[in-house]
Amino acid sequence: MHGALLKSPIFYQKTLMFSVDLIFEAVLFGILLGCFYAAVSLGLSVAFGLLDVPYVAHPALLILGSYFTFVLSQTGIDPIVCGVLLMPVFFLIGIGFYRFYYETFEKRSSDTGVRGLAFFFGMSFIIEVCLILVFGVDQRTVVASYIGSSLEIGDYRFPYRMLVAFGIALTLTVALTLYFSKTFNGRAIKAVGQDEGALRLMGANPVKIKQLAFGIATAVNALAGAMLIIVGPVEPAMDRIYIGRTFCVVVLAGLGSMSGTLVAGLVLGIAESIVMMTFGASWAPAVSFGLLLLMLGVRPQGLFGR
Amino acid sequence: METILEVNNVIKQFGGFTALSEVNLHVLKGERLGLIGPNGSGKTTLINCISGAYTDYQGSIRFDGGDITLLKAHERTKRGIARSFQIPRPFSSMTVMENLLVPFAFVGGKDGPEQQKEAMSILDGMGLAEKAFVQSNQLSQVELRKMELARAMAAKPKLLISDEAMAGLSGTEVDEVLEILFDLNKLGITIIMIEHIMQAVMKFSQRVVCLDAGKIICEGTPETIVKNPEVQRAYLGD
Amino acid sequence: MKYAIYCALVLLGFLGVSTLGGINEYVFFAGFVILQFVILATAWNILGGYAGYVNFGVPAFIAVGAYTAVVLFKSMSAPLLVQILGGGILAGALGLGVGLLTLKLRGIFFSIATVAVVFILETVVNNWRYVGGATGLQLTRPQDLWFFDSYARMLFFVMAVLAVLSVTIARYIQDSFLGRGLRAVRDSEEAAECSGVPTLKIKLIACTISGALMGIAGAPMPMYLSYIEPTSTFNLSYSISALGMPIIGGTSHWIGPVIGALLLATLQQIVTVTISNELNVLVVGVLLVLFVVIAPDGILGLIKKWKQSSK
Numbered sequence: 001m002h003g004a005l006l007k008s009p010i011f012y013q014k015t016l017m018f019s020v021d022l023i024f025e026a027v028l029f030g031i032l033l034g035c036f037y038a039a040v041s042l043g044l045s046v047a048f049g050l051l052d053v054p055y056v057a058h059p060a061l062l063i064l065g066s067y068f069t070f071v072l073s074q075t076g077i078d079p080i081v082c083g084v085l086l087m088p089v090f091f092l093i094g095i096g097f098y099r100f101y102y103e104t105f106e107k108r109s110s111d112t113g114v115r116g117l118a119f120f121f122g123m124s125f126i127i128e129v130c131l132i133l134v135f136g137v138d139q140r141t142v143v144a145s146y147i148g149s150s151l152e153i154g155d156y157r158f159p160y161r162m163l164v165a166f167g168i169a170l171t172l173t174v175a176l177t178l179y180f181s182k183t184f185n186g187r188a189i190k191a192v193g194q195d196e197g198a199l200r201l202m203g204a205n206p207v208k209i210k211q212l213a214f215g216i217a218t219a220v221n222a223l224a225g226a227m228l229i230i231v232g233p234v235e236p237a238m239d240r241i242y243i244g245r246t247f248c249v250v251v252l253a254g255l256g257s258m259s260g261t262l263v264a265g266l267v268l269g270i271a272e273s274i275v276m277m278t279f280g281a282s283w284a285p286a287v288s289f290g291l292l293l294l295m296l297g298v299r300p301q302g303l304f305g306r
Numbered sequence: 307m308e309t310i311l312e313v314n315n316v317i318k319q320f321g322g323f324t325a326l327s328e329v330n331l332h333v334l335k336g337e338r339l340g341l342i343g344p345n346g347s348g349k350t351t352l353i354n355c356i357s358g359a360y361t362d363y364q365g366s367i368r369f370d371g372g373d374i375t376l377l378k379a380h381e382r383t384k385r386g387i388a389r390s391f392q393i394p395r396p397f398s399s400m401t402v403m404e405n406l407l408v409p410f411a412f413v414g415g416k417d418g419p420e421q422q423k424e425a426m427s428i429l430d431g432m433g434l435a436e437k438a439f440v441q442s443n444q445l446s447q448v449e450l451r452k453m454e455l456a457r458a459m460a461a462k463p464k465l466l467i468s469d470e471a472m473a474g475l476s477g478t479e480v481d482e483v484l485e486i487l488f489d490l491n492k493l494g495i496t497i498i499m500i501e502h503i504m505q506a507v508m509k510f511s512q513r514v515v516c517l518d519a520g521k522i523i524c525e526g527t528p529e530t531i532v533k534n535p536e537v538q539r540a541y542l543g544d
Numbered sequence: 545m546k547y548a549i550y551c552a553l554v555l556l557g558f559l560g561v562s563t564l565g566g567i568n569e570y571v572f573f574a575g576f577v578i579l580q581f582v583i584l585a586t587a588w589n590i591l592g593g594y595a596g597y598v599n600f601g602v603p604a605f606i607a608v609g610a611y612t613a614v615v616l617f618k619s620m621s622a623p624l625l626v627q628i629l630g631g632g633i634l635a636g637a638l639g640l641g642v643g644l645l646t647l648k649l650r651g652i653f654f655s656i657a658t659v660a661v662v663f664i665l666e667t668v669v670n671n672w673r674y675v676g677g678a679t680g681l682q683l684t685r686p687q688d689l690w691f692f693d694s695y696a697r698m699l700f701f702v703m704a705v706l707a708v709l710s711v712t713i714a715r716y717i718q719d720s721f722l723g724r725g726l727r728a729v730r731d732s733e734e735a736a737e738c739s740g741v742p743t744l745k746i747k748l749i750a751c752t753i754s755g756a757l758m759g760i761a762g763a764p765m766p767m768y769l770s771y772i773e774p775t776s777t778f779n780l781s782y783s784i785s786a787l788g789m790p791i792i793g794g795t796s797h798w799i800g801p802v803i804g805a806l807l808l809a810t811l812q813q814i815v816t817v818t819i820s821n822e823l824n825v826l827v828v829g830v831l832l833v834l835f836v837v838i839a840p841d842g843i844l845g846l847i848k849k850w851k852q853s854s855k
Contacts, residue, residue, distance in 0.1 A: 054652045056600075104837050113651045117598045118791055119836045125784045125829040132822050240780055244663055247656050282678075286667040289660035296653055297645045357738060379737040389738055397731040399796070408728045411721050412740035461740055 025156060026277040027270055032162045034269020036231060038262045039169035040224040040242065041249035042176055043217035049255040050189060051210050053101060054117045059242035060124040061218060065090065065225020066234040067131055070140045079142045080168065083226025087219040094218025098211050124239060131236035139233035147230060165227045172220060177258045179216075189213040190256070244288040251295050254302025264303065267291075310335040310496050311356070311465060316365035318351055318520075325351040326363070326520045333465070333498065338491055340511030340528070341500045344541055348520040349500050350392060353467050357389045358382040370464060384413050388463035390454035392470045398443035402434060402453055405442050409461035428456050432486055448479040455486060465496045472503050480506055508532070516540065547715065551708050558704035562697040572696040574813045576768055579703035580761050581809040583710045584782065585789035585801035587757035590714055591750045592787060593795030594723060596730035597651055601642075601658025602786040603778045604665050605755045608635040609762030614675050614772055617683065624688075624702065628763040635759020636752045643751035647744060659780075666778040680773025683766055699768050706764075710757050714798040717753070726750055758786075781825045785812070788832035794844025803843055 040062055047055040065086065072082040105116045141147075146160040180186040192209045228234060248268055253260030272287045295302065311333040318326040326348045333339055343349050354360045356367060358379030366375045374382055388409075397405050406425040411417040429435045432452045437445060445453060451471050458466055468487060472480045484506055491497050501507045507514060508528040516524045516531060518540040524531060531537055562572065584602060591597050609631030616622035616630050638661070646657040670678040685695050692698040717723050725746045728736035737743050766772040785808070793804025808831070812824040839846055 048652075054655075056652075056655070114592065114596050114598055114791075114795075115836050115840055117652060117655055118787060119833060121598075121600060121784065121787070122829050122833040122836065125781075125825060126833065129822055129826040129829065133826070240659075241663070243656070243659055251653075251656075282670055283667055285663045289663045293645065293657055293660050293664070296649065296657055300649050300653065359734065359737070378742075380740050380742050383738055383740040391735065391738075395732040395735040397728050397735065399727060399731050404724075408724060408736070408741065409739040411724055412742075417721070417724070457735075457739060461738075 021155070022277060023274065026273045028156065028158075029162075030270030030273030031266060032158070032166045032269070033273055034266035035169040035173075035262070036162075036165045036227060036265070037245055037249055037268050038265025039165075039172050039220075039227060041246040041253075041261055041265060042172060042258070043220045043224065044246045044250050045253065045256075045258060045261045046176075046189070046213050046217040046220075049250055049253070049257070049261075051192070051213055052255075053098070053214070054113075055120060055217075056117065056243065057120040057123045057127070058217075058221070059239040059246055060127040061090075061093075061221045062225050062228060062242055062246075063131065063234060063236065063239045064127055065222045066229040067135060067140065067225075067236075068222070069226040069229055070142055070234070073142045073144075079144055079226050079230050080164070080223075083223040086222035086226070090222035091215040091219040094215040094221075095211050097218065098214035102207060102210070128236050128239055135236065137235060137237070139235045140229065141233045142229050144230065161230050165231050168223065168227055172223065173258070173262050176216075176220070180258055185209070185212060189216075241285050241288075244285060244292060248288040248292040248295075250302075251292055251300070252302055254304040257302070257304040260302065260304035307334045307336065309333065310337075310370055312366075312368040313352070313356065314366045314368070316352070316355055316363050316367065318348075318355055318360060318363040324520055326355070328365075329517075329520070329522060331515065331522065333496060335464075335496055336491070336494055337496050338487075338510055338512045339496075339498045340507040340514040341498055341517065342502075342504075342507055342514060342531075342537075343517035346519075347517040347540070349517055350469060351520075352517065353389060353469055353498075353500065357387055357467060380412070383409070383461050383463075386462070386464035387467070388458035388461045388465070389467040390451070390458050390469055390471050392473065394447075394450040394454050396442040396445070396450055396453060398441070400442060401439050402429065402442055402445070402456075403438045405453060405457050406460040409457060413461040425456075425460060428459050431489065432456050433482070448475050448482070451475065451483060452486065455483070455490075459490065463495060465498070466490060467498045467500070469500050470502065471499075472501060472506055484510060504532075547712075551712065555704065555708055558701055562692060562701040562704075565693070569694065569696055572694070572700040575700050576696070576703050576764075577813065578806065578809040579700070579707045580765075581785060581789060582707045582802055582805040583703075583761035584758060584786040585793070585805040586707075586710045586714045586798065587754045587761065588786040589790040589795055589798070589801045590717060590757070591747075591754040593790050593800070594718065594726040594730065595747055595750050597647070597747065597751070598655045598787065599658050599754065600655045600780075600783050600787075601660075601662045602758060603780060603782045604658065604661040605635045605638060605758035606762030606765070606782060607662075607665060607669070607774075607777045608638050609759030610765045610772060610777055611669060611675055612759070613763040614681065614683070614766045617766065618674070618681075621686070623686075624764065624767060627767075628702075628706070628760055631763030632756045632760040635762070636756030638759075639751045639753075639755020640748060642755075643748045647747045647751065662778055662780065666774050669774045669778075676772060678774060680771060683770050683772065685767055685770055695767070699764055702764060706760055710760070711798055711802060713753065713757065714801075717750075718798050722746065722749065784825060784832065785809075785828050788828040790842075791840075792831055792835045792842055794842030796841065797844055800842055800844045807843075 044055060044058045047053050047058060068086050069079055069082045073079045146164050150157040150159045151163060180190050188204050188209045192206050245268065249261060249264045252264035252267060268288055268291060271291060272284055275287045276284050309332050313329055313331040316326055316329045329352060341349055355363050358377060361376060361378065366373060369385060369387060374385060397408065403425055407417045407421065410421040426435060426438060429438050434449060434452055434456060437449060442453060455471065472483050480503060487497055487510060499507065499510055511528055514526065514528050514531040515522055516537045523536045523540060524534045588599060588602065591599055612631040612634045613627035616627050642657055642661055646654040669675060675681055689695060689698050725741045728739065728741050729743050729746060733743055789804035789808050790801040792808060794800030808828060811827060815824040815827055835842060
């Protein structure tokens, strides 16, 4: 009886539609996920892509943003609002970080590579361990009206929290892209990575510009961190896998390309989603890191890089 | 006199920007060649193609009878091409002597007491002998420039490319470096000098080549170059 | 050959300690860990200190060493020395591979690539049932103790030999052409190329040796623990220690990583036993950041300054 069924054309039609359906759903989910990845990588795109600072502590600051959001949201404030409220705080933190980095490492030229990297790597660990000491290793979540339910269109279910994150991500990306292309400061930031000398001649102070950029990059992390904890539970060690995801997006995009970050995020999101569907969630970490290695080996300047 | 360096139809592009378009240059053995041109004309790009810092250009380069087009920089150094850098790049964790021992070790193959003696005599010829055991990140600008040349000499080059070795130096310092370059040329080394300081170029060069926007616009003796209207236009604008 | 005599004396000392009766077995367990960090710090420094390329993915190489040992042991009951050799060779091959992929690019890309390797390998191991997958594998130690009283003592002495071997290799590299070339690459890769240094080849050699030594440090671990599992083997904390110890000790000389490892690993053992496990990573992290900012030449640098000022 099985044989007859398997050979029946209707059966084949149904299984084919079944897997196309799954792939379509995975791609849709991947798009949502991808926008999210793009948003959490924007800060790194600015700090490392434009300013050339080896900012490996970026993912740790992302998680820090999530935890700050968690603490603030305990007072009853909506997590997104928490994220927005935290932005000025993180802006100041970013300025402080860059100032410190500049005074300590960039100014004294010898051997900056190793020391700068070691510094940010050390900071990453310190942040992670402090979070463990304060909050423990358990996962933390936030509560909001849009978390837990989904939008249903036809056969597909889109979790509201993913849609919210998608919306924020899109807004952030568009806002930053406009800022960098339309405002004087924004354009100065894009220029400072390429030609400091010319910027000086125009009367702008490169250090102040870089400071501003770093502040913006870190402020974005605050909101991105809020998004992270809205999308799912957060634990201190998550900064490790996000090193893979954020650097993958930035390298895939190509250093210095903001719009490329969105495209790269989508690529990663869709890739991860399809891999998770096909092989299971345990293979997800390998996707971002694998894609990263592939890009470094084949096309290190990324898809849109300078 | 034989040709020691042949640059044939070299084209170098960076993305959509053409830095060098069909550059042809022949340098004779033992010649003192000056290379001038306004900022952005492609002088350093050309030098980078000759020294091997860039290997992804079109065209071919021959040196001392052999094709070096595809060779990496360190291989070209071993063949006899040495260069100094526009912004000095000392090995800052090493002393001046140790800086020189690097090319002795990797080009000559030895870095023992004989080579140290040789290094001392090179440094002596440049007036750097007393700084031999000072850490190189403590040298003054002119001393750094001299060390760049000394380090290039330690590679026993047949061709030395001096990339704006005198930029930012005072009048007497410029003369010091110029004298060093003259002495090196007397030893038989071909020298290509890139400079903005016109008096130095005119004093030093037997022949001058002028580059503008990636093309050679004029070649000749210092006197003819100075009078050439195209050169004047390139530097002063229309 | 004063150095050879020192080595012989040190090894005799370790031999003596490991055959001495009446010592608490914990000393040998702690000693194993401390010696492992001496090897890791020394190995890291060959690429990080001498050449300036920062390896963040230390656990990947340790794991290759450890899991190769497990495979060799499980498939053909290979003796310890064969496990160590196999682990070293494969870890060296990994170093070569990562190097070929990224050493042509800027330093930070190499560093990120090393993190990538950790996660990719961990994912592979998690799904590989032969070596225990995510749950891990129990192993029974062979009864071959040579002439030692316990397996822990034997492993302790083996680690001592491996540590002396690693330091000797580092010392040889430092004083050879290779060391000169690596320093030139670190100070200015462009100038090094123009001075005749084959920069890519030299970086690849350093990366391979560094990786191989880390693999050698990892290979005895399965026998040491009688157990292997991915989460602790691939723990990124190894990276912060392996790079913190040379930076704190001093990266310009082979003795720096040794000093850093002996001091910090001992401190870590004390903290783990008296306070907690998390705190020992924090200690290294904080000290690392402090030293990088205030005393970038490490303890060796501080000693040099103190000697110069007291003249």
